[in-house]
Amino acid sequence: MNFLNQFRERNQLIKEWIYEAAETIKKSFDAELEIQQKTNRNDLVTNMDKAIEKHFIEKIHHFFPGERILGEEGFGDAVHSLDGVVWIIDPIDGTLNFIKQQDDFAIMVAVYENGKGQLGFIYDVMQDKFYAAQVGEGAYCNGNRLSPIKDTPLKEGLVAISSALMSEKTGLARAVGRTSSGVRLIGSAGIETVHVASGRLVAYLAASLAPWDIAAGKVIAEEVGLVYTKLNGNKIDLLQKNPSLVATPTAHKEIIDLLNSNGKSYM
Ligand code: 2AM
Ligand code: CA
Numbered sequence: 001m002n003f004l005n006q007f008r009e010r011n012q013l014i015k016e017w018i019y020e021a022a023e024t025i026k027k028s029f030d031a032e033l034e035i036q037q038k039t040n041r042n043d044l045v046t047n048m049d050k051a052i053e054k055h056f057i058e059k060i061h062h063f064f065p066g067e068r069i070l071g072e073e074g075f076g077d078a079v080h081s082l083d084g085v086v087w088i089i090d091p092i093d094g095t096l097n098f099i100k101q102q103d104d105f106a107i108m109v110a111v112y113e114n115g116k117g118q119l120g121f122i123y124d125v126m127q128d129k130f131y132a133a134q135v136g137e138g139a140y141c142n143g144n145r146l147s148p149i150k151d152t153p154l155k156e157g158l159v160a161i162s163s164a165l166m167s168e169k170t171g172l173a174r175a176v177g178r179t180s181s182g183v184r185l186i187g188s189a190g191i192e193t194v195h196v197a198s199g200r201l202v203a204y205l206a207a208s209l210a211p212w213d214i215a216a217g218k219v220i221a222e223e224v225g226l227v228y229t230k231l232n233g234n235k236i237d238l239l240q241k242n243p244s245l246v247a248t249p250t251a252h253k254e255i256i257d258l259l260n261s262n263g264k265s266y267m
Contacts, residue, residue, distance in 0.1 A: 049095055057069055157248070
């Protein structure tokens with residue numbers, strides 16, 4: 001079975017599953033959410049995060065039996081290697097926004113093969129913006145191809161910085177903010193990444209992103225010419241959490257230099 005030949009079928013199915021998931025999420029606004037705390041009071045999970053992850057897992061098991069799934073809520077497989085085809089899923093990215101604002105959250109699905117991103121999907125549910133990318137074929141928003149990004153330097157662009165990184169002690173991330181034209185915060189790694197991919201921002205930096213926060217956005221970002229690495233410039237490891245940076249090539253270099261100056265270095 002040739003994975004490459006299946007792109008069109010996969011793309012279509014994934015799109016259908018994501019729109020179905022979005023309908024389920026929007027309908028849930030009228031019902032009471034069940035909210036549980038994970039690692040801390042700002043790291044929450046709801047019955048919807050769990051239901052949506054299960055929805056994707058059932059579909060993948062049905063249509064692509066045997067393929068492994070790495071999902072945020074843990075209903076997939078214990079994935080310790082990226083060999084073969086691995087699905088990486090965040091059922092709701094920006095769960096705090098979903099709970100507190102019912103806005104600015106995304107559904108994210110990626111397909112990797114032997115560690116390389118093949119397909120990436122981010123659906124900004126409330127803006128109804130569906131971002132999709134296939135390796136080597138460009139990135140699209142609602143069917144319109146995204147232009148290759150302009151290589152804007154840091155001082156001429158807006159940046160998004162995660163709140164954890166903004167409040168970090170050394171102040172190096174705040175220096176990045178000061179060097180830029182201004183800081184904009186949303187609180188959804190997926191939405192912030194697609195805003196870099198569509199040219200609204202020149203960079204997005206976060207202290208600690210999980211594989212499912214990164215996987216789909218990385219495929220989309222790289223298709224438009226952005227650079228996506230750890231905060232020290234090293235390669236992203238999709239089996240771990242990563243301090244993360246996605247930026248235009250010029251802003252990427254400037255931010256790495258700022259963050260790793262004075263002998264300080266970000267993992
Ligand atoms: P999540 O909503 O899927 O958990 C918020 O700045 C962004 O960081 C969101 O994309 C959020 O994803 C992600 N994030 C990663 N780890 C987190 C954590 N431990 N607590 C809160 N948000 C986290
Ligand atoms: Ca999530």
